[in-house]
Amino acid sequence: MTVVSSMLSKGQNLSLPEDVERIDVVIGWTETEVAIDPSALLLDADGKVSGDRDFIFYNQPESPDGSVRFLGASATEDGAQTRIAIDLTAVPDSVHAVALAGSVGSGTFGEVGKIAFRIVDGAGQLLAEYITADATTESAFQFGEVYRRAGVWKVRAIGQGWDSGLAGLATDFGVVVDDDAETEPAGAAVAAGEATETREESGAPSASRERANSGVRTAKKPVKKAKPIEFKLAESDAWQPARLFSVVGVGAGDEQERRATSALISTMQAVRPFARALYSRMGAPVGLFEGYIEVQYDRGDSKVIPDAVLKVIRGSRVWTALLEVKTGTGKLKREQLESYLDVARKKKYDVVVSLSNDVPASAGELPVEVDRRKLAKVALRHLSWAEIAHEARMLLSHGGIEDELQAWILNEFLRYLDHPRSGATEFTDMGRHWVAVRDGVTAGTLRASDQKAVSVADRWVSLSRHLALRFTAELGVTVKHVLPRRFRSEPAARNAAVAERLAADGAFEAVLQIPDTAGDLVVVADIRTNKIRCRTTVTAPAEGTNARRLSWLLKQLPDAPGQVQLEAAFSTDGNETCEHLEVVRDNPKVLTEGRSGDIVSFTLEQVFPMGNRRSGTAASFISSITSAADAFYGSVVQPLRVWVAPAPKQATSTQSEAVAIDSPPTE
Numbered sequence: 001m002t003v004v005s006s007m008l009s010k011g012q013n014l015s016l017p018e019d020v021e022r023i024d025v026v027i028g029w030t031e032t033e034v035a036i037d038p039s040a041l042l043l044d045a046d047g048k049v050s051g052d053r054d055f056i057f058y059n060q061p062e063s064p065d066g067s068v069r070f071l072g073a074s075a076t077e078d079g080a081q082t083r084i085a086i087d088l089t090a091v092p093d094s095v096h097a098v099a100l101a102g103s104v105g106s107g108t109f110g111e112v113g114k115i116a117f118r119i120v121d122g123a124g125q126l127l128a129e130y131i132t133a134d135a136t137t138e139s140a141f142q143f144g145e146v147y148r149r150a151g152v153w154k155v156r157a158i159g160q161g162w163d164s165g166l167a168g169l170a171t172d173f174g175v176v177v178d179d180d181a182e183t184e185p186a187g188a189a190v191a192a193g194e195a196t197e198t199r200e201e202s203g204a205p206s207a208s209r210e211r212a213n214s215g216v217r218t219a220k221k222p223v224k225k226a227k228p229i230e231f232k233l234a235e236s237d238a239w240q241p242a243r244l245f246s247v248v249g250v251g252a253g254d255e256q257e258r259r260a261t262s263a264l265i266s267t268m269q270a271v272r273p274f275a276r277a278l279y280s281r282m283g284a285p286v287g288l289f290e291g292y293i294e295v296q297y298d299r300g301d302s303k304v305i306p307d308a309v310l311k312v313i314r315g316s317r318v319w320t321a322l323l324e325v326k327t328g329t330g331k332l333k334r335e336q337l338e339s340y341l342d343v344a345r346k347k348k349y350d351v352v353v354s355l356s357n358d359v360p361a362s363a364g365e366l367p368v369e370v371d372r373r374k375l376a377k378v379a380l381r382h383l384s385w386a387e388i389a390h391e392a393r394m395l396l397s398h399g400g401i402e403d404e405l406q407a408w409i410l411n412e413f414l415r416y417l418d419h420p421r422s423g424a425t426e427f428t429d430m431g432r433h434w435v436a437v438r439d440g441v442t443a444g445t446l447r448a449s450d451q452k453a454v455s456v457a458d459r460w461v462s463l464s465r466h467l468a469l470r471f472t473a474e475l476g477v478t479v480k481h482v483l484p485r486r487f488r489s490e491p492a493a494r495n496a497a498v499a500e501r502l503a504a505d506g507a508f509e510a511v512l513q514i515p516d517t518a519g520d521l522v523v524v525a526d527i528r529t530n531k532i533r534c535r536t537t538v539t540a541p542a543e544g545t546n547a548r549r550l551s552w553l554l555k556q557l558p559d560a561p562g563q564v565q566l567e568a569a570f571s572t573d574g575n576e577t578c579e580h581l582e583v584v585r586d587n588p589k590v591l592t593e594g595r596s597g598d599i600v601s602f603t604l605e606q607v608f609p610m611g612n613r614r615s616g617t618a619a620s621f622i623s624s625i626t627s628a629a630d631a632f633y634g635s636v637v638q639p640l641r642v643w644v645a646p647a648p649k650q651a652t653s654t655q656s657e658a659v660a661i662d663s664p665p666t667e
Contacts (some may be wrong), residue, residue: 008130008144013156016146019376020153021089022122022283022350024071025100027143028081030113036102039166041173042095043145044511048174050094052216055175056084057103059168059217066285066314067091068098080478081116085283086146090317097147099173101140103166109135117143119155121339122283122379125372130157138162140169149157166218178215225601227555229408244409245416256327256423258293261307263422264325264355264388265291265415271406277391279312282321282353282381287314297343304343310353319348326356327423332368341374351379359427359462359469365491385424386466389417392471398476420436427449427466430621431459436613441506441527448500457498457508458491460525464510464623467523467629471514482511482520502527512629518640523629525610525621532624534632536603540568541643549599552587552643557604560635565605571597606632 006014016023027038042054042063049055052066064068067090071083086098102576104112117130135141138161146155162168167177250256268289269277277363290311297304308323322340326332332354340352342430358367366382392414395619401407417424418541433452441444446453462482471479487494501507506528512521518535526533550568557564562582568591569576582603584591592599608631611624 006128008155008160010130010132010134010157014128016088016119016127016153017121018152020121021377022085022379023127023146024120024122024283025084025086025146025349026116026118026120027083027100027102028116028118033108033325034104034111035080035494036082036104036109036112036115037166038070038084038088038100038102039169040070041099041170041175042068042086042091042100043097043099043173044094045096047097050346052094052175055170055216056171057170057218057417058331062286062314063079064315065090065092065306066096066287066319069280069285071280071283080480088146099142099145101142103140103169107139109138109141110160115141115143117157118596122375123556128155129178130159132159134158134159135161139165142169151594159339167362170216170218170633176215177218177380213561223632227658229404230473240371243415244412245415245512246449246455247419247421250421250423253328256421257307257325257330260327260385260417260422260424261293261323261325263413263416265293265310267409270409271395271401273395273406274392274410275366278383278388279310280614281353281387282310283379284310284312284319284321284350285314285317287312287317287319297347299339299343304339306340306343308393312582319530320347321350321351321353323353323355326354326358328357328425329429330356330423332356332358334368335371335573337368337380338370338374341370341378345374349378351381354380354382355385355388355429356382357385357423357425357429358382358387359466384427385417386469387428389414390469394476397473406634414547428622429459429622430463431455434459434621437502438527441502446503448496448503450499452505453499453502454495456503457495460498460502460508461494463625464512467510467626468512470626471512471629471633475514477515479512479514482513488566514633515638517637519641521633521637523625527610527624528609530612532608532610532628533605534608534628534636535603536637536640537603538640539601539603542645546595546599547588549667550584550588550591553640556639556641557581559635560604560639561606563606564636565607566591567596567603567605568592569601569603570597571600604636607638608632 008014025038025040027036029036037058039057040063041049041056042550044050045657055059056063056068056070058070067087069085073393082102083098091098109115112135115132115135117132118126120400130144132143140162142158142160144155144157144159146152146153153510158317162172164171170177196481197323227337235240244261250259269291272289276286279289281284292309292311293307293311294305297306297481306322307325308325310321320346324332324337337354345349354367356367358384360367366380371381392410395401396407396410396414399519401410416422433455435449437452437456440450440453461481461483468479483494487497489552498508506526508525510523512523514521517536518538518590522535524535538553541552544552551572553566560581562580562585564581565578566581566584567576567578575595575597579593580588606628609624610629611621613620617663
């Protein structure tokens, strides 16, 4: 396969390789306080949409023919990203270009930092990239377009913005926007939505499709959340409700995989929002989902039996994936995945998906390398059980499930995954080299070039991403594991750097960026001291005395443990003081007396015991890391707020004059 990779400048274009049939458009940004909602417009020869259904955005996530669809958003080490999939072979001949844009609901594009517009193929190979930081006051922005000339698909970097938001962008491309429509009553809206969903997924024409040019609403639909089913008639706490997915009799190996696969597929069939969340990660269109387990295929003289076959039907198009599942400590094998790729190519299927307890260190990484020539016609994607559980918790905790029965089914599925017998653990093992590497650090004999150290370093980065996924699901915001940009596409260099730090200092470090917190959550695992240190640094108020700055901090932490260390950094270089929080509460002056300069920042740190075992429960290294991060976030990071300067005050004389002017004259 021909691979082309090029950095584009504004206005520049590039031809895509002829053998590329499907692409993902990835829009990434660095500042996650402002979210970008992607959109795509299918344009005719005049640069306009032929109908409102050719406008793809959050309220309309797929084109009528399924050629363009929104895949969702995710966190990255550099910020956040969102994806739009384009099947170049399915784009109608009447469409000359696909405009690729985005909008922000509040704020401007000047607040999102650098914006990356990338084109990648089905194997994740970068084909073209355009980086811009030119945006200022725009609330909608066109990053580029994918277009065809003389039968050849090309990509062009554009970089044009609108101050009028998504509605203004859509109107300029010929979309009829109707944001003034009255809101339906809640019950009617739900009923209409269910009817439309059923008809559209089966391929039947819907009322909304028939009114394609009656105007679209760019306002986001409100998120609704179902109340969980409550069991109230039990006569004692010992009574347990019947479980949908029983763990009784679950063995190991093949039995675990069959049970977990069956539970997953049946839950996806019963809970449509959950199915959509998962199959959109695999590149499927929105449609009616069906799943089948252990289907046999002929491959020469042998049989190939994937764990499941996933199908999504949208109109006349059928999307198909082969699923290979591993549970427990089972590892994916290159030969097995390549045999599935061969079958998928022969059957003209879309993708092979691997599912295991492997949590790749960054999104898009594959736990097993395969022959890239086999990815010319079929994509290969990976999901971890941690991501499956993450999607389920997000839907249950933060909206997306409106039906009580669906909420109960999804809760039952999560309960099954959480049971040790399911084999679908989130992240519980540091790998077979953990003990040797740990002992090497303690003895001082570990070297960065040791491949065992590199292997354990990769597991640490995966654990760090696992922490980010857990916090994301619990908090309902995108939490990212921060890594230097240079390591984003170079996992080997990343792992080497982590191994070098481990050999030199005997420590791992993870930095988690959580939106709306006063500082990052830093987790350090010190193997030599057998301790975990969690810390965060916040900027001190820029006004007032040092006593007032300290009081501002202490008032926010009334319930923080007294053993938390509090360090104050002063404006004079090298001038810091540190005491335990309980000491500072009794005598605040102990932190400021005899110090010159103003306090510019506070660092809070708490030490936790570290588990040694490579896997398992309470005594394991992983469990001690997750429990320490959870505890420190809840007691220290969560209560802290960024200092905000008060509004400037008017002079007393000016206020008096204003009152006199505005007051009616007295008689």
